[in-house]
Amino acid sequence: xxxxxxxxxxxxxxxxxxxxxxxxxxxxxxxxxxxxxxxxxxxxxxxxxxxxxxxxxxxxxxxxxxxxxxxxxxxxxxxxxxxxxxxxxxxxxxxxxxxxxxxxxxxxxxxxxxxxxx
DNA sequence: CTGATGACGGCGC
DNA sequence: TGCGCCGCCATCA
Numbered sequence: 001x002x003x004x005x006x007x008x009x010x011x012x013x014x015x016x017x018x019x020x021x022x023x024x025x026x027x028x029x030x031x032x033x034x035x036x037x038x039x040x041x042x043x044x045x046x047x048x049x050x051x052x053x054x055x056x057x058x059x060x061x062x063x064x065x066x067x068x069x070x071x072x073x074x075x076x077x078x079x080x081x082x083x084x085x086x087x088x089x090x091x092x093x094x095x096x097x098x099x100x101x102x103x104x105x106x107x108x109x110x111x112x113x114x115x116x117x118x
Numbered sequence: 119c120t121g122a123t124g125a126c127g128g129c130g131c
Numbered sequence: 132t133g134c135g136c137c138g139c140c141a142t143c144a
Binding site: 048071 | 139
Binding site for chain 2: 033034038045046047048050051052054064068069070071074075076086
């Protein structure tokens with residue numbers, strides 16, 4: 001049966017793959033926190049790992065701009081070019097960005113519930 | 119092995 | 132809301 005998933009091993013390369021998959025699964029117009037992505041990837045408590053993976057990512061197709069800090073703030077210094085680009089890409093998605101911050105969906109929303117079976 | 123670093127998170131004030 | 136402190140994880144000097 002496929003009922004059992006392998007135990008989460010953060011050090012294995014597939015961890016990064018799971019993270020990338022979780023990020024790719026965030027639909028346009030929506031956003032998620034680093035910690036949320038980590039959980040969706042089966043790596044609870046590895047928010048910083050998500051950040052690490054993203055920092056090494058080169059795929060322009062990856063919706064990296066939809067990943068924000070838990071408080072809805074963009075994780076870049078407000079004066080950095082990355083910050084500016086993330087702002088643009090978010091708005092291109094139709095997301096409202098106020099002062100480098102967006103309205104992050106509550107974790108207990110339906111969408112989150114579907115994603116995080118626990 | 120110890121200490122520093124980073125696209126983090128939660129809590130307290 | 133803003134800020135600081137501390138905890139956590141993985142990597143690197």
